Amino acid sequence: MDPDTIQICSICGGSGWEPIEGKGVRQCRCRRESRSQTLLGRANIPPRYQRCSFENFEPTCPSVQRALMVSRKYVDEYPVIDIGLLFIGTCGVGKTHLATAILTGLINKGVPALFYDFRDLLKEIQDSYNPNTHTSELRILTPVFDAEVLVLDELGANKPTEWVQETITHIITKRYNDSKATIFTTNYQDYALAGSPYSETLTDRIGIRLRSRLREMCRLVLIEGEDYRERIRDRRGSRFVSEP
Numbered sequence: 001m002d003p004d005t006i007q008i009c010s011i012c013g014g015s016g017w018e019p020i021e022g023k024g025v026r027q028c029r030c031r032r033e034s035r036s037q038t039l040l041g042r043a044n045i046p047p048r049y050q051r052c053s054f055e056n057f058e059p060t061c062p063s064v065q066r067a068l069m070v071s072r073k074y075v076d077e078y079p080v081i082d083i084g085l086l087f088i089g090t091c092g093v094g095k096t097h098l099a100t101a102i103l104t105g106l107i108n109k110g111v112p113a114l115f116y117d118f119r120d121l122l123k124e125i126q127d128s129y130n131p132n133t134h135t136s137e138l139r140i141l142t143p144v145f146d147a148e149v150l151v152l153d154e155l156g157a158n159k160p161t162e163w164v165q166e167t168i169t170h171i172i173t174k175r176y177n178d179s180k181a182t183i184f185t186t187n188y189q190d191y192a193l194a195g196s197p198y199s200e201t202l203t204d205r206i207g208i209r210l211r212s213r214l215r216e217m218c219r220l221v222l223i224e225g226e227d228y229r230e231r232i233r234d235r236r237g238s239r240f241v242s243e244p
């Protein structure tokens with residue numbers, strides 16, 4: 001047990017129940033916070049994104065501002081809202097920041113949630129076939145299936161081999177059948193953009209069946225910066241050389 005939790009809480013005196021005048025008791029903040037901390041520790045959020053919140057997100061244009069509003073609303077309304085979100089937008093518009101902020105917001109509400117980069121997930125599954133790693137495929141997949149809310153970042157980032165498509169279809173179909181919300185981010189658009197490094201569409205990357213499944217299980221959040229077209233053009237130059 002965390003040594004901090006041994007300290008006696010000044011609100012509930014260690015009982016876990018906080019008295020509310022005239023109304024009885026409710027679960028004490030110390031228990032709620034300790035549950036959130038536990039969930040956060042299991043959420044697999046990469047260190048780079050661990051501090052991402054709505055408060056430190058700076059929308060750069062109306063489209064990003066709308067995405068922020070949708071994200072906040074999602075946390076407020078969950079679990080009344082039972083579908084996921086699909087963030088589509090180019091690199092650097094803040095999709096992962098928003099997805100992580102949603103995840104953290106839900107965890108603070110006590111919702112067990114998990115983060116996975118699409119590429120890392122596939123790599124871990126692939127590695128699990130290696131007899132030397134002593135990890136089974138199921139050990140990787142069980143938390144992915146079980147998480148009440150899953151963020152799958154960078155959907156479509158892997159080369160769409162048959163194995164990749166089968167694996168991702170399996171994961172998403174399972175979560176869909178279990179009525180579990182999944183939040184996706186992707187750099188791939190529904191329509192090919194001339195001159196963009198992402199000239200392939202999301203359908204090209206994940207297959208037509210899965211793209212249509214995502215329509216049923218997600219609300220689309222399209223993020224287009226005001227300077228979007230310029231940035232797409234700039235990509236032909238060297239401004240975004242570090243991107244894939």
Ligand SMILES: [Zn+2]
Nearest residue numbers: 009012028030
């Ligand atoms: Zn307490």
